[in-house]
Amino acid sequence: MNPLHYKKTILTSAALTVMVACATSPLGRNQLMLQSDGDMNKMGEQSFEEMKQKTPIEKDAAINAYVRCVALPITRALTADQKSKVGVKDWEIVVFKDPTANAFALPGGKIGVHTGIIPVAKTDAQLAAVLGHEVGHVIARHGNERVSQSMLAQGGLVVADFLSGKASPEKKQMIMAAVGAGAQYGYLLPYGRTQESEADLIGLDLMSRAGFDPRQSVELWKNMGASGGSAPPEFMSTHPSGETRMRDLNSHMAENLPKYEAAKKSGLNPHCTPPAVK
Numbered sequence: 001m002n003p004l005h006y007k008k009t010i011l012t013s014a015a016l017t018v019m020v021a022c023a024t025s026p027l028g029r030n031q032l033m034l035q036s037d038g039d040m041n042k043m044g045e046q047s048f049e050e051m052k053q054k055t056p057i058e059k060d061a062a063i064n065a066y067v068r069c070v071a072l073p074i075t076r077a078l079t080a081d082q083k084s085k086v087g088v089k090d091w092e093i094v095v096f097k098d099p100t101a102n103a104f105a106l107p108g109g110k111i112g113v114h115t116g117i118i119p120v121a122k123t124d125a126q127l128a129a130v131l132g133h134e135v136g137h138v139i140a141r142h143g144n145e146r147v148s149q150s151m152l153a154q155g156g157l158v159v160a161d162f163l164s165g166k167a168s169p170e171k172k173q174m175i176m177a178a179v180g181a182g183a184q185y186g187y188l189l190p191y192g193r194t195q196e197s198e199a200d201l202i203g204l205d206l207m208s209r210a211g212f213d214p215r216q217s218v219e220l221w222k223n224m225g226a227s228g229g230s231a232p233p234e235f236m237s238t239h240p241s242g243e244t245r246m247r248d249l250n251s252h253m254a255e256n257l258p259k260y261e262a263a264k265k266s267g268l269n270p271h272c273t274p275p276a277v278k
């Protein structure tokens with residue numbers, strides 16, 4: 001191969017790598033993406049299956065009906081573009097018997113809600129704020145960023161081994177944590193500050209368009225601040241501080257209130273009554 005051609009080949013493959021690895025978040029930030037969306041969805045699905053086997057599932061009909069009553073309008077509020085980014089038609093929603101105030105969403109269309117979040121997010125709209133935030137992480141592909149960053153930090157995490165079931169238990173837990181399913185394994189990886197803010201704003205938009213009062217998102221953070229708690233939930237595990245988040249949410253209220261009013265006018269008016277949780 002002549003040197004010039006060789007150089008050209010290198011340049012072309014470098015350019016290709018950059019094209020594959022860089023994406024733009026819904027709020028316009030450059031993102032490092034080393035995984036395909038298909039592999040991320042498979043990782044999310046496998047992690048969720050694992051959690052369903054290892055964590056007790058809440059079967060109480062009233063609790064499940066309540067969580068679905070809140071979660072379904074959120075998943076239906078996704079735009080066509082957001083739906084195509086997520087790449088699944090139907091979301092799987094599971095309530096886990098776990099007293100920690102937490103919830104999460106995984107690539108592949110999985111939503112997990114701990115029973116412990118229900119008394120903290122006191123109203124349906126507050127739970128909608130939580131779930132909108134979690135689904136926001138999936139829409140913005142934050143799990144892909146986190147797996148990609150872990151791969152760089154670890155000199156290559158064994159994603160293929162994970163998918164084929166050959167990864168060591170430790171590597172398996174690390175992948176699950178990066179995908180977003182690590183809380184129960186002591187591997188809760190916080191998202192970054194910018195990712196949290198992005199998820200907050202995507203969640204605010206989703207809940208408003210689903211017909212939940214966006215002002216309740218601020219009330220949720222007040223409750224979160226008051227509840228304290230020993231195991232911080234995913235959305236409290238990192239900065240920005242509650243104060244900053246409330247200020248940011250409030251600064252976006254003017255553009256989201258009209259979406260809420262429009263949703264109500266169009267008949268989207270979810271009323272879900274919180275059940276008693278033991």
Ligand SMILES: [Zn+2]
Binds near residue numbers: 134191196
């Ligand atoms: Zn979050």
